[in-house]
Each structure stands twice: as C-alpha cells, then as structure tokens.
Amino acid sequence: MTNEEIQNIFLLECDEGLTAAEEGLTACQIDPTDDEAINSIFRAVHSIKGGAGAFGFINLQAFTHKFETVLQQVRDGDRTLDSGLLKILFQALDMLSDHVSAIKGEADDPDDREICAELAAIADGAAQTVGSDVAETARPVSDVEKDADASDHDSEPDFDLLLADLDFDLSDDPAETPRAWIVKVQPKAEAMANGGEPLRVIRELCSIGGKVVDLDISALPDIDAIEADQSYVIWTVEIDGTVDRANIDEIFDFVADDYILSVSEAATASEAKLEPEAVVLPAFDPRNGPVDIEPHTKSAVTPVASTPTIRVDLDKLDRLVDTVGELVITQAMLVQRLESFGVNSGDEMSQLEYLTRELQDCAMSLRAQPISAVFSRVPRIVREVEAQTGKNVRLDVEGESTELDKTVIERIAEPLTHLIRNAVDHGLETPDERIAAGKPEQGVIRLSAEHRGGRILISVADDGRGINRERVLAKAIERGIVARDAKLTDEEIDNLVFAPGFSTAQTVSNISGRGVGMDVVKQNIQALGGRVTIVSNPRLGSTFTLALPLTLAIADGMIVKVGTETMVMPLTHIVECLQPQPGDVKAVGPGRNVLDVRGRFLPIQSVAAALDIAEAESDPSKAVLVVVETEARGQVVLMVDTICDQRQVVIKSLETNYRAVDGVAGATILGDGRIALIADIEALATCDMIVDDLQVAA
Template identity: 55%
Template sequence: MQLDEIQAIFFQECEEGLATVEANLAEARDAAPDPETINTIFRAVHSIKGGAGAFGFDALQSFSHHLETVLDLLRTGERAPTPELIGLLFAAFDVLSDHVAAAQSGGPAPADAAVLERLEAVAHGSADAAPADAATAEDAGEPAEEPMDFDLDALLASIDLPGAPAAPQADWRVTFRPGRGAFDNGGDPLPLLREMEAMGGRVVALDQTQLPLLDALAVDECWIGWTFMLPAAVSRDDIEAIFDFVADSCTLVIARADEAEPEPVPEPVAVATVPVAPVAPPPPPVAAAPVPVAVPATEDRNAAPSPTIRVELDKLDRLVNLVGELVITQAMLAQRLSLHGVGTIDELSDLDHLTRELQDSAMSIRAQPVKSVFNRVPRIIRELEAGTGKRVRLEVEGEMTEVDKTVVERIGEPLTHMIRNAVDHGLEMPDERVAIGKPAEGVVRLAAEHRSGRIVISVADDGKGIDLPRVRAKAVERGIIAPDANLSDEEIENLIFAPGFSTAATVSNISGRGVGMDVVRRNVQALGGRIGITSRFGKGSTFTLTLPLTLAILDGMVVSVGGQTYVIPLAHIVESLRPQSGEVRGFGPDAGVLDVRGAYLPILSVGRLLGVAEACVEPTESVLVVVETDAGQAILMVDGIQDQRQVVVKSLEANYAPVPGLAGATVLGDGRVALILDVETLVQRHRGDSYRALAA
C-alpha cells in the first residue's frame, strides 16, 4: 500500500474521530458527562495525535497534544467539567477540525494561539478547574478552606527519620521489538523511538539476534529491537500511550530497572493482515506469549465488529453506471421480444427481478446517512451565536436517514445557507423574545425523512416568521417587482429566493449582500429537487428541501404528449382516469378542474406547459394522471400511457442544459430518448400562471 493511500485512510479516520468528539461533547454539554464519555473523547483525540505524528503533521500533533492534556485532567478528575470548560473544549474542537482540514489540503495551519492559551491556563490550574468541594463550600456561603502556603513534600523530605530507608526511584526499562510486518501497516517504529527519546530515554541495548544473513534479508521487514532506559519521573501511562497503536503487534516489556530481567518473548508468528492506517490497531498476533508487565487491553477481543472495506468512489460510480446500462439493455431485450410476438417468459421475468435486485444493492452501497452533513451544523450554530449574540438550541431528527452519496455531498452548501438564514433573519434577540413571552433561547429544528420515494429535509425555527409587507417593500425597492404587481402571499414568500434580495439592514459576514437563498434554490434545482416555505408571522418559518433519493434510477410511467414521449416519476402518481363528458368544469380562460372523490383538482395540460405542438387539448379525449405534490394534488393531462418501467436518469444539465419543468432524460428500450417531467415545478408554474390570469 502506498503512503498516499495510508494517508487517505488516516484522514478518513480523522473524520470519524471528529464526529465522535462532537457527538460526545454535545452529550457532555446537555448533561453531566460520565467517565466513558470523557474517555471516548480522549481516545479519539489521542488517535488523531498519534496519526499526525506518524505522518509529520507537526501543527496538528502539537494542538492535539495540548487538547489531550486537558482531556486527561478531566478523565482523572483533576478538573471538573464546568460549562465554561465544556465551552472551551467546543472551541478547541473547532480549531482541531481546522487543523485536520489544513493538513489534508496542505494549506497553512489555522490561528490557534487564543485557544492554546486558554488550554494552557486550564492545564496549569485556572478558575474553570476549581475543586468541586471548594466550589460547593463557596456556593453554600461557607468560607472555603485556605490553601496551605508550604510544600508538604519538601517538608517531609527535610525530616531525617532514623532507620527509615529512602524509597528507591528506579528508572524505567522498556524493551521494544516491532512485529516483523510492522511496515505493512504503516507502523514505522522511528517515531516511537523519537517519542521515548523526547521523554529523556536513551538506548542501552540493541537486539540483533533475529537479523538474518544478507541473502535472506527482506528490507521491508523489521528485524531488530531496542531496550531503552527512561527517567523514573516519567509515568507508566505516558510510556504505554506511545505504543497504543502497536501494542498488539509487537513485543513490549515495561518494568522498573531494579526488577528482574523478564524472560525473552518469542517473535510473534506472522499473520496475513489487511493494510490499515497507522491510527488503527492492527490485528493481534497469533500465539503471542504473555509478558511480565502487560499493557492493559482497551477493547474486548471477543467482540467481532462488522467487517467493512473502503472502496474508491470512482469504482462505485462505475458499478452504478454499469447497472444502469444493464437496466436499459434488459428493457431493450423485452421490447425486442415483444415486437416479435414473444409474450412473457419465465426467464425474462427472472432477469427483470434480478436486475432490480442488483440495482437496489448497488444503490444501497452508495447510500449514506445525512448525519455526515448534519454533523457540521452544531459548529455553524456556535459561530452564529458568537456573531449575533443570540441563544440557539438545535434539535436534530432523522440524522440516520440514508440518501445517495452524491446528494449528501451537494446539500452541504444549501443547508448552511438555510441554517444561517434561520438564525440571522428568523430568531429574535433574547431580550426581544422574553418581551413577547417567548423563551430567551430560540429553537432551530433540523429534520430528515423519506417521503414518497424522496428525501425531505426541513429547517424550522420558532422566530418571527416572514414579514410579508416588508418583503414586498424590499422587493419593490430593489427593482425585483413592479410597485403595482398583484402577488399572492405564497409568491411574496418566494421573493426571498430572487437574486439580490435581502432584508438585512446592514452588511455583515453573516448576511446582507443579497446572495444566499437564490443560491440555495439553484443548487437544489440542480439536484432535481425543490424548496418550499411555510411561515406564520410571529411564530416561525419552515424551509423544506425535497430531493431525489438517488440521481441514477427511478420507476416511471411512460406517456405520450403530441409526438413526444415523457416519463412521469411513479412516486408522484396516485391514479389515472378518463373523464366523462360534462365532468370537467371550466376555471379561468384556459383552465379546468375535475371532481375527484369530492375534491376539485386543477387540470394541467403538459402539452401547453411545455409548448408541445399537436398535443391533445380536450380532457375527455385525454388520459388524466392524478399526481401528489407538496402543494397538494393536481392532474396532468397527457395523450396516452405507453408503459410503466424502471428508467436510468441522465442529467440534462451535464449533457445539454437545465430545462425548467424537466428533471432529466432517459433512454427507452427501443432506443428513443424520453424526457422526465419535474412534476413539482410544472404544478407550481401552473398555479402561478392561473393566479396571475385571474388577477388580471
């Protein structure tokens, strides 16, 4: 395995470690942390520090070390987890994330002096870390016990007690022999030797007994061992910490220098291992003999984690593309057999079933929880609290909802804009909230769920909502709409997505430049999704993103409109029907409605909306497809239904250009290209046209 590959695995491990740290810090903030929570945070930071040292990321290693020192004081009970200290750990976590990003990109290290100074203050005894008993006495109104003004250890040392021998302070003797295949796992022993040297250690013996003759020497294997002497002042924990990541694949003996020399431990039997990053412990050696002073195990060896494998995204993309081509080929085969008069055969049905299962399996490999995106939000909230002076409580739901990796990667920016908008424009200042009877702390709720074959992500706040008169006035002021424009409430709400629109009074690093929500809408539409708003003035607003679960394959109904062929996504379809004469009623100059089970639904002519010549204009001679959208149900009028099948989605934006009302294209079994309808956009466009026609 090349060094670059091992480094890439290290950064993946860093991402997982950072996610663990943030999640456990959130638990520590919300409730008194238990020892395991602190230990989990400590282990994650320690892993990042160890990997950073192995790869020479000095700035990352140094900062991790200072953070680790404070965490160690927490887990030993020398410092109390006060709200101030937890807040400092959050700030340190943000800087640590920046250090990891800088190391990964090769950019300059972030400014960390201010946070380092605070960490140093805590490490050397600041007010944040006051003993719990002293704080309790002070809170109870009792005078805290005065600290002793003399050094008790020095006083005892000055007393000469006859017949009492001085306690020996023997140095540490550390015998270390790396496993034969240490280099296969990126386990270069040199950084470990340097760490012992930095602690004041010196080499007193070199074990070359296993070194073979030159003709049998393999340069990529470890053959020698070392014996170090370290000062007695060094703690055993510090020594053991050096070997945390290699303890299971090496011979390691830690003993006091005055103890008997332990029996030599035989070289572990070589086993085949999968190369992993240096920050992850390698598999345990086979038949390793016990050592006199064992490093305590930190994991249950009997617990068998689910096996995983890291695969390059390009390989997954190729797999998904091949499955898509297989779906097209299977459809072509079915079409060809149908043209030759061959009906349904068992083998063809089996092929269709297996193709669908293969497609589902391939897509599930690419699926990822949206948690990876949601995990960024707490830091954004903290930064906004510091920048605005507002108090915000974040509520998260559905973070394990899975969606295609491509969608996960591309919703980060829209989500960031929505969160910033909710805090900056939505929530009031604490004193304002208290004055109107609300809690001083505002709430931002982030949720994700699967709905009708799509993923729905919502960002809701309990702030002041959208002030429609103010939004309209700002739009007129900026020339976005004419002063006499007749707009519905929904259309006024959607003005916030217009380029250049902003209601901020001043320009800041958070808002006011008129860019943000228009970027959100463009990015969401590029994913084949849509964004909606619901707002109640004085109560709050909810922004809803509706996105496809996957950008590759969907089930659809193939329909004809004029001389064109279109696909309606099956997730939107409720039913199809043919109306009888007199059942369709006029509504406006060119619109009609149909009573469907007691509800009058608008009829949308797909031909008229997309400008298709020779499309049928008479509802009673057409097929009406009832569809479900976020705005409610509506009816799409098409000339006829051809088929229902699974189709492979091809991006119009990547291969041609974005077209309003169309979500993509596909290749049918007979080789024809069919366009996929964006049902939500068509319904919204129809509603806007109808309202303006009635208002005129």
C-alpha cells in the same frame, strides 16, 4: 500506495476525527462524566496529532498537542468538565477544524494564539480543585498565590500548588509512583510487508525508555516448516511508568492494524494475583468480523475499528452503479420482449426482477453516507451565529445516521448552512424578547433527518416567532415581487421568502439578510430534484423541510410523447396535468399562448417547439398541458402530446456519453429498448419563447 494517497487518507481521517470529536463534546454537554465520549474526543485529537507529525504539518501538530494536553487532564480526572471548560473545548475544536482546512489548502493558517493561550493556561493551572470553575483554573499561578496571601481565612501558601509548579515529587507513597507499562507486541505478517519492519517499532519503544524483557518464540515452527514472510514471535517491552501513554500509542498510530497489541500497567507484587491479565486484542481482521472488547481495568488496549470498512475509489462505485443501471434496463427489456412473444415470464422472471432490484439497492447503498457528515458542521454554525447575535440556542439533532447519496450530501451542505443561520438569526427571538413572550430564554433549533416514501426529509425547525406574514407581504409588494392587490394564501406568503432578492432583515448583516440566501437554498434543492416546504405558526416557530431524492441515479418520471419522441418529465417539477377546456387557452401573440388555471394565467411552452421535434401537436387546446414548478419563472405550462406512463428511470448523462443539449437533462432507456430524453424543466421554462409579460387581460 503513494505518499499523496496516504496523505489523502489522513485528510479523510481528520474529517472523521473532527466529526467524532464534535459528537463527543456534544455528548459531554448532556453528561460531562461520559467517559467514553471524553475518550473518543481524546482519541480523535490524538490521532490527528499523530498524522500531522508524520506529514510535517507543524502548526496542526503543535495545536493538537496543546488541545490534547487539556483533554488528557480531563480524561485522567484532573479536571472537571464544567460549562466553562466545555466552551473552550468547543472553541478549540473549531480552531482544529480551521487548521485542518488550512492543510487541505482550503483556507489560510488560522490565528490560534488566543485559544492556545487559554489551553496553555488551563493545562498549566495544575492546582485546579476538581469542581471549581474553569475561569479560575485559567488564571496564572502567580495570581492564585496572591489571592492565597491576601486571604483572611487561609494565609498559608498552597504547598501542593507550589510543588506541582516546581515539579517536585515528595510523595513517599509507593502507590503514587507510576507503574511501568507492559507492552506486548505481536506483529502480523502484514507488519513485514511493504517495507514494514517490526524491529523498527521495537526500537522506537526502546527509544522512549522501553526494554525488551521477553521474546516469546514458542510459536516458531521447525526450520523445514517456517515461512519467511510470516510472523511468529511476540515481544514484551517494559516501559518506564513516567512515559505518557499517548507516546506509546503514537508509535502505532499508522501501523496499528498490522499488530496485535496490548498495553497494560505492570502489576505490583501485591496486585499481581488480583489484577486481571491485559486483554490481548487482535487488531481488526476482516475475516474474523467485528472484534468484541471485554470491559477492562485501566490497562486500556489500543482502540481498533469495530466495524470492518474498506476505502474504495468513487469511480469504481460509480461504474458499479452504472452497470447495475444497465442491468435494470436490460431486465425490463427482456420482460417486454418475452411478453411481445406471448411468453409467460413466470416465477423465474419475477425472481430475476427481485434480485435485480436487490442488487440495485445494494449498489446504491454503497454510495450512501450518513447525513452526520453534514450535520456535524451545524453545531459550529449555531455557535458562531449565537456569538454574533447574542442569542441563546440549544441545538437538538435527530436522525444523523440517516443515509443518502454522497453527491446529495455534498450538495446540501450550503443550503443547510443558510437554513440554520436563517433559523437562528431570523427565526429565534433575542433572550429578552423570548422572556417577554413568556418563552424560555434559550431558543431551540431542531435538526432532523428521516427516510419517508423513498425520499429523505431534512427539517430545520425553530421555536421562534414564526414568519411575520404582514411584513413579508409588505416587503414583497415594496420590491415588486407581487402585485399590490394580490390575494395570497398564507402558504404563498411564506414561500415569498424564497423569491430572488427578497429580504426582510432590518439591517444587513454578514449572517443573513442580504436576500441571497433563501433563494439559493430553493435553487440548490431543486437542482437536486428536491423541494423545500415551510410550515410556520405565529409565535410558535417555523419548520423548513427539504424533501430530497435518495439518489441522483434514479428518478421518478412521467413518460410523455412529443411528436416522434418519447420523453421523461421528472415528477419533482410537476404540479398537475390538464386537458384544457374550450376558452382556457388565450393567445397573446404569434405562437404565444397562456393557460387560465383557475384564474391565474400561466405561459404555455411547447416542448416540441423548444426542442425542434417534428410531427407534434401544435394546438394547445388539443394537447396535454403539464403545469411545472420552476425556479426562474415560477409555474409554467409545458405542452406535450400525450401521457404514456409513470415509472422510475435510470438517468444516463448526455454530457458523458454525447454532449450537453439545451433543454435535455439526460437520457434513459425504456423497457422496450427505446431511448427517451429526460426534459430539463428549468431550461425549457426559460426558453426564449416563454411569454415574459403575464399582464394579460382575461
């Protein structure tokens, strides 16, 4: 493995760590005494610090060190996690995220001086009384001393504070003296592979104040049975109790999986019989399955992954998904071929079909990731908009473990950001407005994800004022988006917010209000084969729901005939199919027709004409007219000859296998072995032959 590959793994782990820390801090908002949440934040930050040091990211390492110091004080119970401290930790997390972006080359090095000063002030304010406000703890020691002097009630200097400040330890209580760490190190065979050397680890332990107190060779086989590449010994290293536990863990940061390791505090003579032995926890071995960890005393073991995972190149997964797609097609062809020969495919073919579907589901699930990868960014967005608008927001998140395709996840980040910003900025009222409306001062944004009917639904709901339809309609008329005398339903008015260039913001801000956000949302979601819907109630709030496909490799399609070609039209775009009645089709120019759909005139586009397909029906009144929803032109009618079927199709890229073709999004292979082109509805709708002007007299 090259350094670059290892570094890439570290960068991935940074993202995972940031997500874990965000989740931990969010959990602490609900329960500030949640030890496991605090531990998970500490572990995440500590792990990033270790990697940053190993790869020479000095700024990141320096920042995580400061962050970690405060977290450790919280973990050790030296500080109470009150709302003030939580706020600073959230800010520190955001800064950490910025640092990670910087080492990825996605942003410049952030200016962390302010937050570093705050963290340092907290860390240095060692005299904090548990339960006091963090603002108090953040004050310099000299200020605290001045207050103490000035106090009428307590003119005595705070000796504990002074001693702590001077780093004096006058305690004569033996219980206060830190006990030594006992580290048991059992290298696995892997520890000696790829240039690894356990003695180097022992040397590092010794370099921080450790000493080997025992070398257990009881497992060594006889000389004629020993294998040179296996590991048989266990070292017991005693390390000075003043050494920070984190410094011990750090040594195993990148080699933990190669060792069976336990770290415990040395028992005093009186405790020796009472204290349970440190758990010797095997680092994860895939052959053994998940590791059960017994609850234990403070002699914490090095955390290990509880779920077996491996990293696989995305290319390999894609190849698997592609091959399984081929298998699905071949299986369908086989069934069709057998039927054409009158062979009853029977139980075996049913079983084959079942297994093929299972295999396909498994292959698809390999590309699936929990949506928490995107949801974890939302709290920060909310915090930022909260700060910019002065609004008070509570974010409720549900369904973050819902899984969907990796590419879909990557591509919904931007639309989701817009929706969240919009919900806080436009949806929620200011605290004063909410109080005046009889609502709680704090607004609620509810973000949720769920699987439903083979799709995933992501909702962003707010309990704000709801869409002001009068204002939306007025603005739409003012901007020429709809006619002055247009009669629109509530739903149609709500959907105007997705119109390009639409904005009702009183003032243009950098949060939203430039009118470029919501249309981008719709465009991005449609490009993924998804849809956006709005449900809004005046004074109760609005819910934006994204309905997305679980995967981009398979789509539901309508199989149609166009002349000599069989084509697939993605169902996500189709509104309805119509067989025109006499008089429904109006000619508006040479080769240009519109269809009267319940009083609305929609332009008709011949798919055959757009793609130059021969022997197709040219008379719209004799064809099948498919009303489709498009981003650029709204509803458009596509003309095809007949509708044959509706089924799931495996999408094959034309660009990869041939070249990009205008009006064609891809291809698929049908059960009878024929290739069918998948229509690019957006491209067909924006074809030059579409009538631009809809001002047609009926």
